[in-house]
Amino acid sequence: MASIDVENVGKVYSGGVRAVTDIKLNIADGEFIVLVGPSGCGKSTLLRMVAGLETISEGEVKIGSKVVNNVEPADRDIAMVFQNYALYPHMTVYNNLAYGLKNRGTPKSEIDTRVAEAARMLEITQYLDRKPRALSGGQRQRVAMGRAIVRKPAAFLFDEPLSNLDAKLRVSMRGEIKRLQRRLGTTSIYVTHDQLEAMTLADRLVVLNGGRIEQIGAPLEVYHAPASTFVASFIGSPAMNLVKGELHGDRLAIGPSVIGLNGFAPASGPVTVGVRAEDMRVAHEGEEALPFRLEYTEELGSQRLIHGAVGDQQVTVAVSPETELAPEMRIAVDAKRLHFFAADTGRRLAGKVPAEAKFVPAEPVA
Amino acid sequence: MQTKRTIFQNKLLPYLLLVPQLAVTIVFFLWPAGQAVKSSFEREDPFGFRTTFIWFDNYLQLFEDPEYLNSLGRTAIFAVSVTLLSMSLALLFAVAVNRLLRSGRVYTTLLLWPYAVAPVVAGVLWWFMFNPTIGILPYLLARLGISWNHRVDGTDAMILIILAASWKQISYNFLFFVAGLQSVPQSLVEAAAIDGAGPFKRFWTIVFPLLSPTTFFLMIININYAMFETFGTIDGSTGGGPAGATNTLVYKVYADGFLGLNIGSSAAQSVILMLIVIALTAVQFRWVERRVQY
Numbered sequence: 001m002a003s004i005d006v007e008n009v010g011k012v013y014s015g016g017v018r019a020v021t022d023i024k025l026n027i028a029d030g031e032f033i034v035l036v037g038p039s040g041c042g043k044s045t046l047l048r049m050v051a052g053l054e055t056i057s058e059g060e061v062k063i064g065s066k067v068v069n070n071v072e073p074a075d076r077d078i079a080m081v082f083q084n085y086a087l088y089p090h091m092t093v094y095n096n097l098a099y100g101l102k103n104r105g106t107p108k109s110e111i112d113t114r115v116a117e118a119a120r121m122l123e124i125t126q127y128l129d130r131k132p133r134a135l136s137g138g139q140r141q142r143v144a145m146g147r148a149i150v151r152k153p154a155a156f157l158f159d160e161p162l163s164n165l166d167a168k169l170r171v172s173m174r175g176e177i178k179r180l181q182r183r184l185g186t187t188s189i190y191v192t193h194d195q196l197e198a199m200t201l202a203d204r205l206v207v208l209n210g211g212r213i214e215q216i217g218a219p220l221e222v223y224h225a226p227a228s229t230f231v232a233s234f235i236g237s238p239a240m241n242l243v244k245g246e247l248h249g250d251r252l253a254i255g256p257s258v259i260g261l262n263g264f265a266p267a268s269g270p271v272t273v274g275v276r277a278e279d280m281r282v283a284h285e286g287e288e289a290l291p292f293r294l295e296y297t298e299e300l301g302s303q304r305l306i307h308g309a310v311g312d313q314q315v316t317v318a319v320s321p322e323t324e325l326a327p328e329m330r331i332a333v334d335a336k337r338l339h340f341f342a343a344d345t346g347r348r349l350a351g352k353v354p355a356e357a358k359f360v361p362a363e364p365v366a
Numbered sequence: 367m368q369t370k371r372t373i374f375q376n377k378l379l380p381y382l383l384l385v386p387q388l389a390v391t392i393v394f395f396l397w398p399a400g401q402a403v404k405s406s407f408e409r410e411d412p413f414g415f416r417t418t419f420i421w422f423d424n425y426l427q428l429f430e431d432p433e434y435l436n437s438l439g440r441t442a443i444f445a446v447s448v449t450l451l452s453m454s455l456a457l458l459f460a461v462a463v464n465r466l467l468r469s470g471r472v473y474t475t476l477l478l479w480p481y482a483v484a485p486v487v488a489g490v491l492w493w494f495m496f497n498p499t500i501g502i503l504p505y506l507l508a509r510l511g512i513s514w515n516h517r518v519d520g521t522d523a524m525i526l527i528i529l530a531a532s533w534k535q536i537s538y539n540f541l542f543f544v545a546g547l548q549s550v551p552q553s554l555v556e557a558a559a560i561d562g563a564g565p566f567k568r569f570w571t572i573v574f575p576l577l578s579p580t581t582f583f584l585m586i587i588n589i590n591y592a593m594f595e596t597f598g599t600i601d602g603s604t605g606g607g608p609a610g611a612t613n614t615l616v617y618k619v620y621a622d623g624f625l626g627l628n629i630g631s632s633a634a635q636s637v638i639l640m641l642i643v644i645a646l647t648a649v650q651f652r653w654v655e656r657r658v659q660y
Binding site: 074 | 551553554560567571
């Protein structure tokens, strides 16, 4: 058990390619941290630097209170689960689990106990004599997990461990990883490009983009208050609608419609307005609303996503499956759930719209 | 295999298409091999007037001949040494090159050159280097107090042909080992590093076992090479001497048949060699894909 501190870490590959810039991240003992971002955002590089598989170009990584920049992976007291599992194909499951313990000179009886315990926890006891080749994807995944937990390391590092599994298995393994981590209380860093996996697993998630941290926060915090348009569009499914708007005092113009923000004026001039699909609904008769031209729908069973255009901007709205559809519709927006981002930098503009905000009749804007 | 089947309308055409390949096989393999088998059962008088059919006398004589048994032993030493030396050096080079990212290709190219050298030239090359009169190595060895003369000393001669033959074969082994090493997933090595195995241990417990199909394949190929394809190397350097110290089976076939003109015995020897090749090839086909796997 240990905390992990990443202090101003950067990675520059030989040849000058910069993968990671100025990462600062303090992970508490027992915390489950998920690094999430699109491919090429530097999340795996960061994980591999913590593991010791990549050299650290800038800054410091501390595990416990010890700086490990120049410590071999073996001596960092970490265990890693790889995307392709990296099981030793010529060894039985038992030997795969025991390999790390043998290398550390653990007594035979101790190895037996620990392997048996891990195998029982992961329900792979009956496969201990098999070679990895004779196992299914899910079983291999369990063995890979087992190899990490037998060592009782200070931290688990997961490098997209579920991306080779089919969708159904992924969901059940996801639950299992969470359950195991809770039970063992081991500090964990988990890398994924899947925002759903990130949301469901993380105590805190770290959204990375272009080698930099966009936002760190608890899943709901990030969901409800994304720090930038990147985070807004990356976290949550469907992605948050981002439309161009213009602020004049506390009046927000989106296309031909104007919404009164009741005194709230975070900026003036062009802004990017974010609104989640579930924060919009079909407007009642006579209510002020945005004109919406329906293009196509997606049925999700519990809800229906309707895709269309407001003015010339694409918008997705989540409605109940019973909603009546028409080619031309009107969409009401819960103004206090609007998010505002600077039009140029994409950073979030602070503050919330007061509850009483509502549409005002469309009129020429001064 | 998903190959398209062609149905020939003409019954003769498929056989006609096969004729060139069959002709080559018959003229250059089956016929001479048949002749060898036939000759191995015969004895010819010194002037070639009369041939007598003598059943297995040639074979029986061979196995009572101390020279032949000696040659068998020499061949075994030679083959095992060449295989071990060339494979271990090739593996060492391959591991070294595999660690390099950019310059690896240059080294690979350079290390391939010896393979392009003809066996006789390889033999002559090493013969020059080790030549007791004009060679550089005996001169240097003399400074260390080692007297080198492969013309007199059988052990020296054996070392010479082992070096020459191995040197040529390293390239081939190297190429296969490099390919083998590149197919070992990097993540396995990383997992082992995290599992607390040092570089040396990682190699012997993870990489080397995963290379075993390559290693086994090369072992068979190398034994074959050392036993049958080193005639030129030996002929270009020691010529089987001194006193039969480097007289391997293949060289003895040549020496007895073409220099000694004992066609019957030479034919019997080549038939035995042929059986050894067949056995080795059978082993290779039977086990290379089945036994060595994980």
